[in-house]
Amino acid sequence: MKLPHFLSPGMRTYTAVWFGQMVSLIGTALTDFGVGVWIYQKTGSATPFAMILLCTVVPGILVSPVAGALADRWDRRRTMVLADAGAALSTLFMAVLLFAGQLELWHILLAVSVASTCRAFQGPAWLASTAQLVPREHLGRASGMMNFARGLAGIAAPALGGVLVTTIGLGRVMLIDFATFGVAVATLFAVRFPPVPRRAEAEGAKRGVLQDAADGWRYVGSQPALRAHLLFFALVNLGLGYVWVLHAPLVLGFAGARSLGIVGSAMGGGMLAGSLAMTLWGGPKRKVAAILGYGVLLGVCLMVMGALPWVPLVAAGIFGITLGIPVMNGSLMALWMPRIPQEVQGRTYAVLQVLVWSTEPIAYLTAGVLADRVFKPLLVPGGPLAGSLGAVMGTGPTRGLGLLLGTVGVFVLSATAWAALLPHFRTADSIPPVVKPAASAAAPAPDDAPAGEPAPVPA
Known part of the structure; x- marks a missing residue:
């Protein structure tokens, strides 16, 4: 049990x-x-x-x-x-x-x-x-x-x-x-x-903090599967950045503040439901498949959000996006935590933060410019796409925002297809863990425990 x-x-x-x-x-x-x-x-x-x-x-x-x-x-x-x-x-x-x-x-x-x-x-x-x-x-x-x-x-x-x-x-x-x-x-x-496990040679060496920080980058550079996963998550995070910036002006452009509140509740409700499911369920066994599945879900939901100026459609799209975030994060956590040596986990997670967070400012800085100067003119009445795509999506000041979100959705789907074709990405589940499971240890590590192995959780 x-x-x-x-x-x-x-x-x-x-x-x-x-x-x-x-x-x-x-x-x-x-x-x-x-x-x-x-x-x-x-x-x-x-x-x-x-x-x-x-x-x-x-x-x-x-x-x-x-x-x-x-x-x-x-x-x-x-x-x-x-x-x-x-x-x-x-x-x-x-x-x-x-x-x-x-x-x-x-x-x-x-x-x-x-x-x-x-x-x-x-x-x-x-x-x-x-x-x-x-x-x-x-x-x-x-x-x-x-x-x-x-x-x-x-x-x-x-x-x-x-x-x-x-x-x-x-x-x-x-x-x-x-x-x-x-x-x-x-x-x-x-x-x-529990104490942080360290290799004896690392403890005895006099190293600078920058050298330790560089170790995190070197470790990520030595792991092709981890590199591929981090790059994919950075691209996913770029797509999410556009969601956080654009969903409010998208809704306010064709509805009111009350409708934005509905969409906001759908956002929080999706995150809460997905998190509760992960807490009770523990997550899928096939972690890579779950990560790729979220890429597909995000791409489709982005396209749904931008398809029509209809609040239930936007709410459904953002609910699906946030519903899958806990599953994606939990799958990444369960996949890689056991496969990164404990003595370098802090610096490796810092590299993860840098690579994944670095795409958010791109979305924040470009969303407004792309929406107002590139996509908005395409779907205003009389715009270049008003007679073709506008016949399906509608025309108006916010339809360019919808087109931008749909375009980002296509980008995310393309990134997901690219990741699925990478052998290192697909086979990450088969990489042997290097960290002992915490539950397997109930007593203090013996004095002659091998250097570099994690100390068990004390009772």
């Missing part, structure tokens, strides 16, 4: 930390919602939102290589504590300035950049620790739990944030967020992570 493995000490530790992180995610989502309202009320412009999105991603990309190397050197639990504390202080910084009547956009951009940097440290430390804590057969379930937390935060933030911002004010919402970081830190102090 797998139930005793699911209740193993490592899984209990993971669940405790997951709960603290979930509470913190909800608090952060409340602040993000409130800050969005505050910025729009103050500026009435969409440009600050794009600036915030860039500050959410770019600093993390820049520091991830060093952050991953340090996550392999430092105690990973303490690294997570420091990262949560840094993000908490950035929220407190905004709250203090808001109460003093001094908060400006550049303060928010600075705080968001600090939080992005902190996430760059926390992500590799948490992911690398997960492989030590969670039994191999439950890695997909663990990923589902984290995506469930994100989905819950995505649903709770608009519902609670709208009430709290209008009743107690944005400053007090930020203080609530600050308190939720305290919950996350408290759960980390209450648990212990």
Whole structure:
């Protein structure tokens, strides 16, 4: 039976930390919602939102290589504590300035950049620790739990944030967020992570952090299957970036704010449903097939979203997109965590972050230009495609957005077909694991344990 493995000490530790992180995610989502309202009320412009999105991603990309190397050197639990504390202080910084009547956009951009940097440290430390804590057969379930937390935060933030911002004010919402970081830190102090396994020769060598960071790139470069999977995920993330940027103007262009709320609920509901399914199910056995299947689902749903100016169609498309994200993430996690040596997992996950996140700014920077200057003129009345494609998709100011999303969908389907043809990509399931399953060890490793093998989760 797998139930005793699911209740193993490592899984209990993971669940405790997951709960603290979930509470913190909800608090952060409340602040993000409130800050969005505050910025729009103050500026009435969409440009600050794009600036915030860039500050959410770019600093993390820049520091991830060093952050991953340090996550392999430092105690990973303490690294997570420091990262949560840094993000908490950035929220407190905004709250203090808001109460003093001094908060400006550049303060928010600075705080968001600090939080992005902190996430760059926390992500590799948490992911690398997960492989030590969670039994191999439950890695997909663990990923589902984290995506469930994100989905819950995505649903709770608009519902609670709208009430709290209008009743107690944005400053007090930020203080609530600050308190939720305290919950996350408290759960980390209450648990212990197993020690990071290291090779004896690596421990004795005097190496710089940049050398360690370069090891992550060298390791990825030496693994053709991992390289192919990371490139595919970067292309998928590019497609998702266009969804996050374009779905709101697409809906608002032919419907109202209430319809956008319906689409937003479908987005959060899809993530929540997919995450719950992964948590209970644990994920498919054929991980590569699931990853490729999500590429097909994403491409089709993008085309569905852009096909017609009809809210149920857009909601169905975005529900399908977010429904599959937890399955895709869980499959990637379950596939590669056991196949990356523990002593380089932090820096390797940092490389993953850099490669996957690097495509998001491309979408953020190009979506508006492509929509307004390239695709919009094609499907306005009298445009070049109004008499042909416009007869099917309709014409109007938002039909160019629909065409752009459909084009991105075709791109994603093409990338999926390309990945499916790569032998290294297709056969990744057959690569032997190099990390012992956490559930197989119940006692401390003997003194003569082979160097480089992961220490078991302590009872």
